[in-house]
């Protein structure tokens with residue numbers, strides 16, 4: 001049973017101002033910290049200071065803690081009452097709600113602004129997806145980021161129930177007959193803008209490692225099965241993966257070759273109606289727990305993609321990276337693994353086009369999550385720069401801080417708008433047209449977004465100061481973003497290689513007779 005809260009005057013609170021009997025007021029609420037003082041992570045003495053004990057410590061508190069501290073049950077119960085005649089002014093976030101901080105939301109979600117791409121149905125869908133992610137995924141995300149353990153089956157089951165796993169692979173036949181987000185959108189209406197919402201909302205509640213840990217391996221490893229697998233293979237694999245019972249990883253990169261896919265050394269040798277596969281793969285997201293590996297292999301006729309089930313001869317071990325091991329990043333070895341030829345994805349010897357066509361969607365997805373995380377950084381910085389008092393004034397009083405905010409906002413808005421234009425093209429082009437016309441633009445977009453992410457990370461740490469270097473407390477999100485935003489510049493294709501791809505594709509399309 002919750003205890004009864006009383007009303008106190010300022011004079012009554014002021015009497016509790018010493019060691020053993022210390023109360024404080026934070027945002028019109030009265031807290032009895034007498035016993036907690038010894039356990040306070042900031043130490044007891046700061047609570048006994050003349051300006052804090054028995055006084056209104058709202059400003060001091062918000063200069064040092066995130067609001068969520070007050071909402072944790074073990075701290076919320078320290079409240080003994082409220083102040084007579086005062087009202088709480090700092091509202092606790094309500095799951096699903098939009099932020100009112102300028103630029104914290106995409107323009108189509110900002111009140112009073114217009115956008116040509118989204119409808120009222122997209123908005124309803126977005127609200128429901130956000131509420132789901134904030135209530136179901138966020139607590140799990142925080143836990144797994146810290147522990148490094150994979151996402152629990154319970155959360156995977158809930159994602160599957162709403163068909164979020166299937167939606168992360170975009171529009172297509174695989175959605176037919178499925179109820180999406182409790183029927184908020186019909187499978188035939190589901191477009192890339194809906195999918196983009198799922199990625200963006202996921203990034204709002206997850207660290208970079210959790211975004212990957214939440215089955216990114218499947219999102220990039222399953223499309224070759226959907227697009228090129230036999231009917232039998234499709235039936236064996238797809239339903240179980242969308243139901244969250246089986247997991248897939250894309251196994252392309254090796255210690256020998258990354259973006260240079262042509263240099264891979266894993267070999268598949270024909271032996272009757274089987275392949276015998278030997279080789280190693282590195283940096284394989286979700287590899288530690290995957291049941292299937294969509295694997296790039298060298299064959300007699302060139303390069304072939306084969307789906308390898310976990311079984312005899314398949315071994316995975318965890319690679320320690322700069323981000324949390326919740327992502328399940330693995331080193332994978334195949335030792336004479338026998339796989340039926342029926343597991344071949346696409347024509348034998350033509351695996352390069354299977355992989356290259358898959359890259360567009362993967363890179364676009366990285367753009368969706370990366371730009372959403374950057375927007376969250378902008379929001380954190382705007383909040384912090386407004387509440388942080390230095391030399392007696394908020395940080396926002398400093399022109400140098402405002403200049404940083406200007407650059408951060410411009411980068412996120414530029415990336416977002418470019419992303420929307422590309423998403424619109426994807427929504428109007430066939431898969432083949434996308435492969436032909438969008439590989440270059442998506443490469444350039446990803447290069448732009450990953451680079452701006454690192455610039456924004458640098459600016460954010462300067463704004464947060466020391467707090468941007470600690471993994472807990474005020475700047476924890478900034479620290480994580482600063483440490484991991486570089487992943488966007490590597491995974492799904494190195495930044496410089498993608499920029500170059502964009503230019504090479506443009507040069508290919510240059511009219512031969514173009515002259516100044």
Ligand code: HEM
Nearest residue numbers: 024031041042046052057060061064065066069075473474
């Ligand atoms: C209900 C009251 C309070 C609770 C529950 C609380 C709780 C905490 C917690 C959990 C931390 C660890 C850092 C974090 O997670 O943010 C912390 C740090 C700290 N707290 Fe409090 N606190 C309270 C009131 C205060 C007040 C009134 C002051 C006065 C100045 C204060 C000063 C500090 C300091 C200096 C730190 C260390 C900050 C850092 O390392 O950056 N706290 N507190």
